[in-house]
Amino acid sequence: MSALASLPPKPLVATAAASLASRARWKPAEIAFWLATVASIFLLPSKHLILTEIAILGLFALSLDLILGYAGIVSLGHAAFFGFGAYAAGILAKYGIIKEPVLALLASGVLAAALGFVTSFLVLRGSDLTRLMVTLGVALVLREIANQLDITGGADGLQGVVMEPILGHFPFDMFGRTAYIYSLVTLFVLFLIARRIVNSPFGLSLRSIKGNPLRAAAIGIHVNGRLVTIYTIAAAYAGIAGALLTQSTQFASLSVLDFERSADVMLIVIIGGTGYLYGGLIGAVLFKLVQDYLANVNPQYWQFWLGLILVMMIMFGRVYGAIMAALIFAICTWTRLPFMQSIVFTLVVLAVLGIARPQILAVTSRITERAAAIQTRLRARLARKPAER
Amino acid sequence: MAPALQTQGLVKQFGGIIATNDVTLTVEKGARHALIGPNGAGKTTVINLLTGVLRPTAGRIVLEGRDITDLEAYKRVGLGLARTFQINQLFADLTPLETIGLAVSERMQLGRQWWRLPGSKPVVIEESVDILNRFGLTDAMNERTATLPYGKQRLLEIALAIACRPNVLLLDEPAAGVPEAERHGILDAVAALPSDVTVLLIEHDMDIVFSFADRISVLVNGELFVEGTPEEVAQDPRVKAVYLGEEAHDA
Amino acid sequence: MLTILFDGIAYGMLLFVVSCGLAVTLGLMNFVNLAHGAFAMAGGYITVILVNRLGLPFLASLPLAFAFTAIIGAVFERTLYVHVYTKSHLEQVLFTIGLVFMSVAAVDYVMGSQQQFVSIPSYLQGQINFFGVGIGRYRLLIILVCGLLTVALQFALASTRFGARLRAAVDDARVARGLGINVNAVFAITFAVGSGLAGLGGALGAEILGLDPHFPLKFLIYFLIVVTVGGTSSITGPFIASLVLGIGDVAGKYYVPQFGSFVIYTIMIVVLIWRPQGLFSRAVAK
Numbered sequence: 001m002s003a004l005a006s007l008p009p010k011p012l013v014a015t016a017a018a019s020l021a022s023r024a025r026w027k028p029a030e031i032a033f034w035l036a037t038v039a040s041i042f043l044l045p046s047k048h049l050i051l052t053e054i055a056i057l058g059l060f061a062l063s064l065d066l067i068l069g070y071a072g073i074v075s076l077g078h079a080a081f082f083g084f085g086a087y088a089a090g091i092l093a094k095y096g097i098i099k100e101p102v103l104a105l106l107a108s109g110v111l112a113a114a115l116g117f118v119t120s121f122l123v124l125r126g127s128d129l130t131r132l133m134v135t136l137g138v139a140l141v142l143r144e145i146a147n148q149l150d151i152t153g154g155a156d157g158l159q160g161v162v163m164e165p166i167l168g169h170f171p172f173d174m175f176g177r178t179a180y181i182y183s184l185v186t187l188f189v190l191f192l193i194a195r196r197i198v199n200s201p202f203g204l205s206l207r208s209i210k211g212n213p214l215r216a217a218a219i220g221i222h223v224n225g226r227l228v229t230i231y232t233i234a235a236a237y238a239g240i241a242g243a244l245l246t247q248s249t250q251f252a253s254l255s256v257l258d259f260e261r262s263a264d265v266m267l268i269v270i271i272g273g274t275g276y277l278y279g280g281l282i283g284a285v286l287f288k289l290v291q292d293y294l295a296n297v298n299p300q301y302w303q304f305w306l307g308l309i310l311v312m313m314i315m316f317g318r319v320y321g322a323i324m325a326a327l328i329f330a331i332c333t334w335t336r337l338p339f340m341q342s343i344v345f346t347l348v349v350l351a352v353l354g355i356a357r358p359q360i361l362a363v364t365s366r367i368t369e370r371a372a373a374i375q376t377r378l379r380a381r382l383a384r385k386p387a388e389r
Numbered sequence: 390m391a392p393a394l395q396t397q398g399l400v401k402q403f404g405g406i407i408a409t410n411d412v413t414l415t416v417e418k419g420a421r422h423a424l425i426g427p428n429g430a431g432k433t434t435v436i437n438l439l440t441g442v443l444r445p446t447a448g449r450i451v452l453e454g455r456d457i458t459d460l461e462a463y464k465r466v467g468l469g470l471a472r473t474f475q476i477n478q479l480f481a482d483l484t485p486l487e488t489i490g491l492a493v494s495e496r497m498q499l500g501r502q503w504w505r506l507p508g509s510k511p512v513v514i515e516e517s518v519d520i521l522n523r524f525g526l527t528d529a530m531n532e533r534t535a536t537l538p539y540g541k542q543r544l545l546e547i548a549l550a551i552a553c554r555p556n557v558l559l560l561d562e563p564a565a566g567v568p569e570a571e572r573h574g575i576l577d578a579v580a581a582l583p584s585d586v587t588v589l590l591i592e593h594d595m596d597i598v599f600s601f602a603d604r605i606s607v608l609v610n611g612e613l614f615v616e617g618t619p620e621e622v623a624q625d626p627r628v629k630a631v632y633l634g635e636e637a638h639d640a
Numbered sequence: 641m642l643t644i645l646f647d648g649i650a651y652g653m654l655l656f657v658v659s660c661g662l663a664v665t666l667g668l669m670n671f672v673n674l675a676h677g678a679f680a681m682a683g684g685y686i687t688v689i690l691v692n693r694l695g696l697p698f699l700a701s702l703p704l705a706f707a708f709t710a711i712i713g714a715v716f717e718r719t720l721y722v723h724v725y726t727k728s729h730l731e732q733v734l735f736t737i738g739l740v741f742m743s744v745a746a747v748d749y750v751m752g753s754q755q756q757f758v759s760i761p762s763y764l765q766g767q768i769n770f771f772g773v774g775i776g777r778y779r780l781l782i783i784l785v786c787g788l789l790t791v792a793l794q795f796a797l798a799s800t801r802f803g804a805r806l807r808a809a810v811d812d813a814r815v816a817r818g819l820g821i822n823v824n825a826v827f828a829i830t831f832a833v834g835s836g837l838a839g840l841g842g843a844l845g846a847e848i849l850g851l852d853p854h855f856p857l858k859f860l861i862y863f864l865i866v867v868t869v870g871g872t873s874s875i876t877g878p879f880i881a882s883l884v885l886g887i888g889d890v891a892g893k894y895y896v897p898q899f900g901s902f903v904i905y906t907i908m909i910v911v912l913i914w915r916p917q918g919l920f921s922r923a924v925a926k
């Protein structure tokens with residue numbers, strides 16, 4: 001095998017390089033997405049509080065996507081790192097250990113990363129089920145600790161957190177404008193890093209591990225090492241998200257470690273789709289908007305509809321399930337059905353849909369095929385146009 | 390000169406089943422060694438033991454004079470031991486180009502880099518395309534692996550092991566499941582392997598085995614039954630008995 | 641001291657009756673039903689309605705709680721759960737969490753968010769003195785009922801035709817199908833009975849565990865511990881795990897309240913890492 005003689009044709013190498021690089025290229029939709037977030041600073045001044053929540057939730061979901069979407073690690077306890085970061089930031093500020101918010105944010109991220117590193121060894125082995133329960137257990141242990149310790153304020157939460165101006169210049173304001181810009185900038189910077197990571201050789205190796213850990217090891221990849229690394233990075237991201245929450249609300253309570261928080265973030269990533277980074281961000285936007293809307297329509301019972309969305313998405317696929325759940329909700333709202341009757345109606349519809357599932361799936365898969373056909377035809381036409389010009 | 394690969398008294402038990410029983414095997418450097426035996430004889434288990442997928446119950450494994458019995462699977466690859474799988478083990482969501490590029494960059498110790506974009510190292514791409522080219526996979530290099538026809542996937546399975554640039558290559562039934570018409574592509578690829586690579590081949594097709602191997606070991610019920618040159622093995626009455634029994638069984 | 645042991649046993653037995661259905665579904669169809677606690681909650685609320693609102697005698701309401709929850713379980717199994725058996729564990733978890741969310745919100749609305757109490761008849765209140773040990777009558781009832789159930793369950797699994805089929809299906813669903821066992825029907829019945837038992841446990845336990853709409857989430861971890869620590873290959877494993885957990889939890893809260901539930905969570909993690917198949921399962925070769 002002489003290396004020179006078998007050199008492949010140049011153009012082939014160039015195409016290969018181009019196609020490898022194409023995954024990492026910025027697409028117009030991405031640029032539009034980030035321009036829209038910048039625009040929201042100026043266009044939606046009255047919504048900065050909820051937008052901050054969305055940005056934080058998006059960062060948290062991004063963190064879960066790093067392990068779930070890229071490395072295939074399932075977790076029902078990702079709130080452990082979020083909560084750890086949240087309390088870390090609160091304690092750092094309250095006791096004046098690190099006063100400057102950006103430094104405190106970084107410190108919280110490092111602390112959460114340390115926790116992530118240590119607990120990562122618990123999720124290396126075992127089936128998905130084991131991982132789900134171990135992560136759940138870790139989050140519960142942490143919550144129990146936070147509940148018992150004095151320094152965390154126990155069940156009352158961590159009160160009296162006062163934030164210094166960011167970088168010594170930008171004080172947090174009443175309207176949440178500073179907090180929103182601060183959160184957005186943090187989100188964007190961390191997103192850029194995450195984007196770099198997932199598109200790198202390291203990211204490629206993660207995707208291979210997710211696809212087939214047995215083969216990944218058989219081509220010389222240190223599977224466990226890579227998993228520990230990404231779990232630690234994801235923990236840092238989650239910790240920073242938690243720290244942002246504490247810094248922007250100047251408060252941390254046990255709810256940052258709740259099981260519901262872990263379940264919600266999982267739901268967000270599932271709604272938005274895994275493995276392309278934007279899933280968590282889009283999911284967070286949808287989740288918060290729906291939560292906000294539902295909480296206004298029938299406050300306190302929005303969990304019912306949230307649960308319905310989950311059930312439908314698993315039964316009928318992500319898109320069709322969400323649409324069907326939305327339809328059921330819309331019918332209940334338009335007919336002004338009282339909640340009691342809505343519950344009964346929904347359960348009956350669920351049962352009927354469940355029985356008719358094979359037929360429904362046949363219909364939805366036909367729709368998908370049709371849509372895919374239209375899409376390829378459109379693509380082909382679009383691709384032809386520039387050539388004609 | 391130490392042999393390429395050696396085992397001493399290798400044993401593997403699954404609960405009550407003894408899948409590998411006291412296997413002492415030597416594969417010389419540069420050999421074309423075939424490991425044959427009826428279904429369930431324990432051939433794949435031996436490969437799994439050699440590559441570290443399974444841990445032996447007893448016995449040692451020595452690669453080029455170095456004891457690797459307790460070494461983790463991925464480290465053995467770094468020492469030049471690569472394999473293919475009887476049932477394709479590929480990355481369904483990656484393209485062949487990404488798959489091979491991954492193996493090449495891992496071999497070059499670039500796999501931990503998180504700041505570089507894939508495709509920015511010309512050496513990696515050149516070698517990847519070269520390998521794909523040799524296996525006739527360049528046409529399909531940007532398709533999702535899962536969408537490739539089975540024959541191409543089988544080629545990729547072998548190409549991926551080659552991308553690790555092994556000194557010792559273990560092939561577990563490379564032509565398994567490939568339709569007759571596409572078989573020659575696989576066999577050509579196996580025949581074209583560089584001669585300095587030591588190959589241990591598992592195969593049921595005796596034509597392939599006898600045209601390829603310069604040494605044959607026969608495994609039955611987890612035990613090494615007969616070992617020798619193709620002529621010796623072909624003439625051994627015990628092997629005939631085992632295989633005639635098998636063929637009668639198959640028919 | 642003995643009183644605490646006694647309370648712990650009662651608590652553990654309750655946990656077992658509630659969790660055994662979960663152990664069987666997990667073992668049989670490899671299905672993770674995080675909504676299992678919702679069935680226990682259903683049983684509890686059914687009893688509250690029957691006893692407090694309709695004035696039924698407490699003891700008569702117990703079999704009804706079992707029957708109603710079993711029916712609910714069967715309906716859900718046939719219409720919804722059956723579609724999720726073949727999905728990944730992650731999807732099963734999401735699906736059942738969805739059901740939990742729905743049940744929590746629905747019960748919250750219908751019954752209110754406050755804790756519910758079942759009016760226990762006077763003959764079950766108070767303590768009887770047994771060689772100097774104070775034993776709560778109600779807890780004695782729990783131990784009797786749950787003990788009988790456990791024995792009955794053990795008998796049903798070990799010595800009946802249905803039990804044999806169930807065990808065949810647990811061991812290997814494919815082989816069982818090959819043998820002509822209707823695995824789907826076996827599973828539907830098992831699921832219904834498991835739900836019914838959870839309902840009965842919820843009815844009996846409303847008094848001890850506390851009944852409010854967040855019940856399924858609050859006790860989720862306990863059921864999971866029973867199943868993970870006990871393993872799913874036999875019924876003895878979860879039984880022992882339940883007793884140990886029950887006694888440990890009661891004693892822990894009494895003697896070292898500052899540790900809270902910390903210890904049992906940690907034990908769960910350790911067991912999961914150390915023996916993913918459960919402490920009491922047959923050793924599985926790696």
Ligand SMILES: Nc1ncnc2c1ncn2[C@@H]1O[C@H](COP(=O)(O)OP(=O)(O)OP(=O)(O)O)[C@@H](O)[C@H]1O
Nearest residue numbers: 403406408426427428429430431432433434435475
């Ligand atoms: N992970 C495992 N657990 C339990 N038993 C196993 C395991 N792997 C293999 N076996 C058993 O070990 C024996 C040898 O299997 P192996 O796959 O090595 O045979 P083989 O020679 O490769 O057969 P084939 O020609 O069909 O590929 C078989 O009886 C098989 O059932």
Ligand SMILES: [Mg+2]
Nearest residue numbers: 432433434475
């Ligand atoms: Mg084999």
